[in-house]
Amino acid sequence: MEKGTFYITTPIYYPSDKLHIGHTYCTVATDTIARYKRMCGYDVMFLTGTDEHGQKIEEKAKAAGVTPQEFVDNIVTAPGGIKDLWKLMNISNDRFIRTTDDYHVEAVQRIFKKMYEKGDIYKGAYKGMYCTPCESFWTESQLVDGKCPDCGREVHYAEEEAYFFKLSKYAKPVQELLEGGEFLEPASRVNEMINNFIKPGLEDLCVSRTSFSWGIPVDFDPGHVVYVWVDALFNYCTALGLLNDKYSDFDKYWPADVHIVGKEIVRFHSIIWPAMLMSMELPLPKKVYGHGWLVIDGGKMSKSKGNVVDPYKLADMFGVDALRFFLLRTFPFGSDGNFSNELLISTINTDLANDLGNLVSRTTAMAVKYFGGTLPAEREHDALDDELISMAKDAREKYAAQMDKFQLHLALEEVFKLIQRANKYIDETAPWVLAKDEAKKPRLAAVIYNLLETLRIALIMLKPFIPESCDKAFEQIGADEACIAWETAATFGVLPASVTVVKGETLFPRVDMAKALVELEKMNKPAGPVFPPVEPNVTIDDFAKCDMRVCKVLSCEAVKKSEKLLKFTLDDGSGTPRQILSGIHKFYEPEQLVGKTVVAILNLPNRKMMGQDSCGMLLSAVHEENGKEELHLLMLDDNIPAGFRLC
Ligand code: ME8
Numbered sequence: 001m002e003k004g005t006f007y008i009t010t011p012i013y014y015p016s017d018k019l020h021i022g023h024t025y026c027t028v029a030t031d032t033i034a035r036y037k038r039m040c041g042y043d044v045m046f047l048t049g050t051d052e053h054g055q056k057i058e059e060k061a062k063a064a065g066v067t068p069q070e071f072v073d074n075i076v077t078a079p080g081g082i083k084d085l086w087k088l089m090n091i092s093n094d095r096f097i098r099t100t101d102d103y104h105v106e107a108v109q110r111i112f113k114k115m116y117e118k119g120d121i122y123k124g125a126y127k128g129m130y131c132t133p134c135e136s137f138w139t140e141s142q143l144v145d146g147k148c149p150d151c152g153r154e155v156h157y158a159e160e161e162a163y164f165f166k167l168s169k170y171a172k173p174v175q176e177l178l179e180g181g182e183f184l185e186p187a188s189r190v191n192e193m194i195n196n197f198i199k200p201g202l203e204d205l206c207v208s209r210t211s212f213s214w215g216i217p218v219d220f221d222p223g224h225v226v227y228v229w230v231d232a233l234f235n236y237c238t239a240l241g242l243l244n245d246k247y248s249d250f251d252k253y254w255p256a257d258v259h260i261v262g263k264e265i266v267r268f269h270s271i272i273w274p275a276m277l278m279s280m281e282l283p284l285p286k287k288v289y290g291h292g293w294l295v296i297d298g299g300k301m302s303k304s305k306g307n308v309v310d311p312y313k314l315a316d317m318f319g320v321d322a323l324r325f326f327l328l329r330t331f332p333f334g335s336d337g338n339f340s341n342e343l344l345i346s347t348i349n350t351d352l353a354n355d356l357g358n359l360v361s362r363t364t365a366m367a368v369k370y371f372g373g374t375l376p377a378e379r380e381h382d383a384l385d386d387e388l389i390s391m392a393k394d395a396r397e398k399y400a401a402q403m404d405k406f407q408l409h410l411a412l413e414e415v416f417k418l419i420q421r422a423n424k425y426i427d428e429t430a431p432w433v434l435a436k437d438e439a440k441k442p443r444l445a446a447v448i449y450n451l452l453e454t455l456r457i458a459l460i461m462l463k464p465f466i467p468e469s470c471d472k473a474f475e476q477i478g479a480d481e482a483c484i485a486w487e488t489a490a491t492f493g494v495l496p497a498s499v500t501v502v503k504g505e506t507l508f509p510r511v512d513m514a515k516a517l518v519e520l521e522k523m524n525k526p527a528g529p530v531f532p533p534v535e536p537n538v539t540i541d542d543f544a545k546c547d548m549r550v551c552k553v554l555s556c557e558a559v560k561k562s563e564k565l566l567k568f569t570l571d572d573g574s575g576t577p578r579q580i581l582s583g584i585h586k587f588y589e590p591e592q593l594v595g596k597t598v599v600a601i602l603n604l605p606n607r608k609m610m611g612q613d614s615c616g617m618l619l620s621a622v623h624e625e626n627g628k629e630e631l632h633l634l635m636l637d638d639n640i641p642a643g644f645r646l647c
Contacts, residue, residue: 006042007253008034011261012049012097012235015075016056019082021309021339022262022294022301024089025327029291029408030260031091032328035464036403038092039486045253047239048086049097050076054135054228058214065589068214069100085311090320090467095247097239099216099231103246107238108231109219111280112207116220120166120279123221126206130158135228137206150264163208163224170275171202177274182287184270185406186334189263189290193270205272233273237282256285258406266290289406292336294327301339309339313523317516321466322348322508328408328465341520345511352508355419356458360507362426363451364476367501370435370444377497379446388425389492391418392454396490399461408465415461422454452477452499453492460489469507476504531623547603548619548646549573550636556590562610566590568618572602573643581607581614587631597636599646 010030013023027048034046052072061071076082076098097104115121128137131148138148138155148155175198177183184190208224209215215225240254241247261269269288277284296307315323326347331337367373395418402411434444456479463470474484478499488494551570554577559565564583572578580600599619607614619634
């Protein structure tokens with residue numbers, strides 16, 4: 001029954017922070033499409049992974065006092081990390097690529113060299129405005145109110161020797177590709193790309209960096225690392241074996257059938273990516289689908305706003321399938337969706353607990369109550385059945401039409417129309433009345449059988465969305481492997497005539513909205529440290545006696561044979577360097593502090609520590625709780641000159 005191959009990808013995620021519900025949305029949607037295609041008989045390759053290089057990761061690792069590799073390992077593979085999240089969410093990816101994998105690194109070096117040798121990459125100098133969080137250079141005309149057009153943050157002038165990719169050379173074929181109408185969806189994104197990026201003129205793209213080192217080295221020019229987006233985009237090919245020996249199914253699966261990406265990275269996927277593939281003389285992906293964002297109160301989720309929704313917590317509280325279902329049932333895939341806990345809970349209650357859950361439990365309960373679990377083969381048809389039966393038979397086609405367009409919420413709408421119709425059918429046929437009359441048992445058997453068949457068909461269509469719950473439900477309605485194949489979903493009457501059902505656990509318990517909201521509120525409130533009370537026991541005169549000055553760290557080194565002490569040489573504005581020892585080695589490496597602007601109390605008596613003079617004390621912010629000490633050396637704006645007094 002194989003229908004050919006289907007290669008589908010998610011973006012590869014930045015392991016700079018823990019992933020949130022927005023990333024989960026993207027991955028769950030892709031997983032559902034992959035599962036659907038497998039069910040239809042395609043040989044599916046589903047790829048996801050992590051995009052581990054770049055300045056942002058290098059800086060975060062530095063701030064955390066670990067190497068960049070340790071930093072990303074901690075987010076990708078450590079318990080509770082990205083790989084665990086996908087396992088928890090039942091993501092069925094066939095491969096997981098990390099851009100730090102050796103085979104990818106080597107393949108990207110070969111790719112870069114190939115484009116260079118072809119003349120599509122050349123050396124020049126980059127001058128422009130740079131957004132550090134987005135790792136993007138922008139021209140003045142692209143800035144919005146002087147800020148980064150992608151994230152709205154400050155940009156700064158940067159200049160460096162760099163390699164450039166001849167993006168301008170491919171402007172015309174890329175525009176034609178976009179105008180073709182098949183490549184980029186939803187269609188609204190096509191105009192955005194053409195009007196905002198291609199029509200103003202595509203400039204050549206800076207594809208190497210020298211200002212940091214956490215990237216794939218350009219092997220023929222040490223000091224340059226490959227621009228993170230070139231490195232990242234080619235993951236889709238290297239993970240199949242392009243220019244490496246790790247895998248060997250590039251010819252089988254490439255070109256990709258669809259890259260699922262969020263709207264803010266459509267530009268990279270629909271302009272830069274095809275241009276680079278054209279340069280490499282490789283076939284282009286068949287489609288890029290740009291989905292919307294999950295937002296909160298209309299705005300983006302962000303760590304700084306403190307409104308990031310943790311998928312681990314929600315899955316733990318409501319179940320993995322309930323969360324998967326909510327994400328895809330509620331929000332049209334191409335547009336933004338406003339996330340709220342209320343919406344999540346009401347979707348679970350209405351669709352899963354009431355409509356689907358009740359239909360399964362009522363139907364199986366009736367089969368057990370009236371027939372001891374096994375239906376008699378003798379059944380009596382009634383014209384009342386026709387509408388339900390024909391709706392059930394037609395549902396697969398309607399569902400597939402939506403699934404094939406990635407309109408996942410509309411596909412679910414088709415399934416739920418059927419489920420709601422079946423619930424209405426129970427009211428219309430009133431089985432509890434039929435049960436009172438022995439002569440009506442064949443009619444009662446027909447009603448229950450029709451309900452089971454409708455459920456079987458609905459569950460086949462729901463399986464890509466909520467796989468685990470469907471397996472449980474199949475067991476309850478007595479559907480074995482042969483009865484749950486996609487091929488059987490447009491046929492009515494597949495369950496054996498004397499099918500046996502098993503009354504099982506409640507699939508989707510109703511959630512008490514008020515209680516759950518309180519619990520969520522509690523979970524989201526950070527426990528926070530408990531600080532000691534403030535006591536007003538110092539006079540202003542006491543305070544004024546402390547001579548606190550701004551100092552610059554000239555040098556800093558660990559004191560030999562001491563685990564704790566760092567020795568600072570400071571410029572305190574007097575012209576004579578000052579030495580202070582401070583027990584903060586546990587919190588800082590000496591090289592992190594050189595050049596920093598700090599505060600010291602200078603009029604304390606000198607002290608000897610480990611045989612060395614300490615002339616003053618550095619100020620830090622400290623907190624100790626449950627035996628755990630946290631310390632931050634007080635650092636000031638570097639514009640403040642040494643010697644200024646604090647008052
Ligand atoms: O962009 N709602 O990685 P990333 C929906 N490494 N989707 C969201 C979202 C939200 N609130 N927040 C993020 C990168 N996403 C690159 C990709 S691919 C060669 C390189 C989506 O971790 C976002 O739109 O910042 C993007 O598609 C994906 O998560 C990865 O974002």
